Amino acid sequence: MIRDERWTGVYHFEDSPFIMEILTELRDERTGPIAFRKGLVKLGRYLAYEITKTMETERIRINTPLEETDGVLITDRRNVVIITVLRAAIPLMEGLIKVLDHARVGIVSASRSKAPKFEIEMKYVKVPQIKEKDTVIIADPMIATGSTLIKVLDEVKKYGKAKRYVIVGVLAAPEGISRIKEAHPDVEMFVAAIDRELNEKGYILPGLGDAGDRAFGAPSKV
Ligand SMILES: O=P(O)(O)OC[C@H]1O[C@H](OP(=O)(O)OP(=O)(O)O)[C@H](O)[C@@H]1O
Numbered sequence: 162m163i164r165d166e167r168w169t170g171v172y173h174f175e176d177s178p179f180i181m182e183i184l185t186e187l188r189d190e191r192t193g194p195i196a197f198r199k200g201l202v203k204l205g206r207y208l209a210y211e212i213t214k215t216m217e218t219e220r221i222r223i224n225t226p227l228e229e230t231d232g233v234l235i236t237d238r239r240n241v242v243i244i245t246v247l248r249a250a251i252p253l254m255e256g257l258i259k260v261l262d263h264a265r266v267g268i269v270s271a272s273r274s275k276a277p278k279f280e281i282e283m284k285y286v287k288v289p290q291i292k293e294k295d296t297v298i299i300a301d302p303m304i305a306t307g308s309t310l311i312k313v314l315d316e317v318k319k320y321g322k323a324k325r326y327v328i329v330g331v332l333a334a335p336e337g338i339s340r341i342k343e344a345h346p347d348v349e350m351f352v353a354a355i356d357r358e359l360n361e362k363g364y365i366l367p368g369l370g371d372a373g374d375r376a377f378g379a380p381s382k383v
C-alpha cells in the first residue's frame with residue numbers, strides 16, 4: 162500500500178504485483194466481459210482486505226477446544242455500508258462484500274453525459290441510514306473527472322454522518338482526485354493505480370476504456 166504524497170488519505174497498490182497483474186488483465190483490450198468482471202470481483206476482494214488493515218480492532222479472549230487464548234475482532238468490519246455506483250461497480254461490490262460480509266448495501270445509479278458537460282444524472286438512490294460508527298465504502302471502478310463521486314458523496318452524506326468515507330476504485334485520474342478532495346476533504350481513496358491524465362472525452366489514460374461497457378457490453382439506444 163503506497164500513500165500518494167500529493168493528497169492526504171489517498172492510497173494505491175503499485176507495490177503489489179498481484180493487484181498489478183489483475184489490473185494488467187483489466188487494461189488489456191483482449192480481455193472479454195467474463196474475465197473483466199472476474200477481475201473486478203478479485204480486485205474488490207483484495208482491496209477490501211487491504212482496507213481491513215486500516216480498521217480498528219479489538220483483542221478478545223476465546224476458548225479453543227483445548228484452552229483459553231487471545232483473538233482479534235475487527236470491530237469496524239461489523240459497521241460497514243457499501244455504496245454501489247451503477248453499473249460498473251456491481252462486480253467490484255461483489256468482491257468487497259466477500260471480505261466485508263456484514264455490510265449493509267446502498268445502490269445509486271449515476272450516468273455521465275458526454276464531454277464537455279459531463280453532467281451526472283442520478284435517477285435511483287437507495288441508501289440505508291448511516292450511523293456514527295459506520296465506515297461508508299463507495300465503490301466505483303473509475304474516478305475520471307470526479308463529477309460522479311462528488312454527486313454521490315453529496316447525496317450519501319444526507320443519510321447520516323459516518324466515521325469514515327472511503328472510495329474504492331480501480332483507476333483514478335489526478336484531476337478527479339483533486340476535485341473530489343476539494344469538495345469532500347474528509348474522503349479517503351483506495352485505488353489499484355493512479356493513471357496519467359484524462360483525454361478530451363474524459364477517459365482515463367492509459368486507463369482501461371469504459372468500465373461499464375467492458376463489463377456488461379455497450380448499451381443500445383432505442
Ligand atoms: O469521474 P467521472 O468523470 O464522473 O466518471 C466516472 C464514471 O464514469 C463511469 O460510469 P458511466 O457514466 O460510464 O456509467 P456506467 O457505469 O453505466 O457505464 C464510471 O463507472 C464512473 O461512475
Ligand SMILES: O=c1cc[nH]c(=O)[nH]1
Pocket residue numbers: 303305363364365366368369370371372373
Ligand atoms: O476512462 C473512463 C472514464 C470514465 N468512465 C469509464 O468507464 N472509463
Ligand SMILES: [Mg+2]
Pocket residue numbers: 371372373374
Ligand atoms: Mg460507462
